[in-house]
Amino acid sequence: MYTIKIKINDIPVEVEAGTTILRAAEKIGIKIPTLCHLNLHDFKVDHTPASCRVCQVELKGKGLITSCATSVYEGMEVFTNTQKALRARRVVLEMILSDHPKDCLVCDKSGNCELQSLGEQLHLRNVRFKGRMSKHPLDFSSQSIARDMSKCIMCRRCETMCNTVQTVGVLSNTGRGFDAVVDTPMHRPLQDTKCTFCGQCAAVCPTGALMGIEHMADVWRVLNDKNKFVVVQTAPATRVAIGEMFGMEPGTIATGQMISGLRRLGFDRVFDTSFGADLTVMEETKEFIDRLNNGGRLPILTSCCPSWVKFFEHQFPDLLDIPSSCKSPQQMFGAIVKTFYAKKIGINPKDIVVVSIMPCLAKKYEAARDEHQIENMHEVDYSISTRELGFMFEEACIDLTHLPKEKYDNPLGESTGAGVIFGSSGGVLEATLRNAAEILDKKPLQNVDFHEVRGLDGFKETEVEINGIKIKAGISCGLGNARKLLEKIRKKEADYHIIEIMACPGGCIGGGGQPFHHGNTEILQKRSEALYRIDKKSKKRVSSNNEAIKALYDEFLDNPGSSKAHQLLHTIYRKRNKE
């Protein structure tokens, strides 16, 4: 690769050939404003439609060009702050805003909106243009994702996530000219499409066009209902992200503060989804070993991720027998609360409300699935996202930074390091391998760290020898990567024993319900590292060593894979329409 010398605002800069003006400017500390552009370097996504025209700069002798989509050439001279460039940016922003609802005060996205920030950055005080406004019906059909396309600015980031990264293929630009908008096929409600509710569209939407469906009001209602015993479970990935909403550094472990915050909100018991994760490991390991020893269908695929489950139900209905039949940690946890725990504390399960705090929007849909009911009760009543929990804290005047660190309640708050790393891509597999190794080798594991399976890469693999058997394991995050793997399996070209798949790039730490990363994947890296730090510090790092889990099997479930366990902790999958 050769380098190229250019000048930006008369400052010389040398960059690799192929670099865009935007990147070159960043190198010398000039941050040109952008809106439609999205660069998720770690996931090999560079979305530069140059459709918003906000990043225009003046090229000497040529006039205005978009800096996000123009590569540098030798001798190029660019000016970012000329009268012409500044005016162009303002006019473009005014035009976008002339067709944008100005309900910022009551918009879900307020405070996190990139369009709003841009208005602040350019100090726009007046929108001179008036005219017709785009009007599109609201889509609140699903449990997970709300669409208000009147707020769409046609940056088409969501399309890139849905089609290129996730290969789900639900969102597409439709119509033309003023009527152009990102829409579902045939303008169907999202609920009636093959959407997996991964929420990656909402995670990158710069405005309030795509948002999570909120269930905060329901949670407030049950918290204030004296007849309800409200139990909360917090997913592994939430504890390393919630702090960001209160000004903590990305990667801050805020478990203790989150627990005390939840108590102050009025939850009767604060438990850990990592307990459910440890339980999942027990069941999944049992299923894996059974298939391994008895010539069952391999590879076994993890089934913790609801988006992934819906994805294969739509796209690979011929492979419904390969995923593990285990429910996700969220659902296992709910099932145990409404049976075992309800009996233990002597409360009618109908009076218990299970709320889950999840990094995910699909968990809302998962909780509402018909399969996930016990005696006509949903195992999990309300699933709210990390962001929603942050909003509830804010509303209740709870500042996490000023809270003492508290501990989870017992017994369903006990977890091992293996249960915590579920939140990062590779974690479920590592936890299962640790457990399988202990069971098959019949001795405590010496080295519990499987470094090869960690990190944000979309595809990772490893081979470990357990009890004389070489186990080949694959890990994939992002549904596009999962599709490639599944196609190999369909063609019988892959010889893995076990595969973990998570729908979101990076795993749950990058979920659609997490605080917005605004394209900065370094934040995801830090969240992931924080989870492995918790694991490293844990006294117990193999799920089968969780005392509360042992007690649960002794008192209630008998053994992993028992008929009781199957009844409560396992599920079935169904074929769904290809479109």
Next chain:
Amino acid sequence: MCNNCNFNNLKYDSLESYISTLVSNSSSTTERQASLLPVLYKAQEIFGFLPEEIQEFIAAKLNIHLSEIYGVVTFYSYFTMKPQGKYRISVCTGTACYIKGAEKVLKRLSNELGIDEGEVTKGLTYSLDTLRCVGACGLAPVVMVNDKVYGNVTEDMVPRILKDCKEGKNE
């Protein structure tokens, strides 16, 4: 195939055999995507319009997401998802035709047929649309009925155009 539309299988067969001339199982994604426009064009020629079920059929055959196909169909004004009349009347409203009085011709057609632009008469006999420039600006204003071109059209010519249709001159 479809309960509502009653397309016979022959039409589907004909579309399928056309698709097989363009793509096969070994075709690359780019080849399949490149074939989308000609396939949609052919499908509209065969069926007259592109309802949901035909787009789904094409999605399955070309292994392209339905959303992408829907995006293309809604982008090009040539494609329509509504059934068209036996006589598809299109008034050119490109710059030249517009200046030479296309608007008046359109209004007269609309009055005579009792339908607005973008609509179809009962019994699916006539449909009325506008289009942008057929490249015959010397003949402005231009009206097209199916594949036949009428040039230098005035309001008063409208009854004659419709009479041609009735007499089967435009089939």
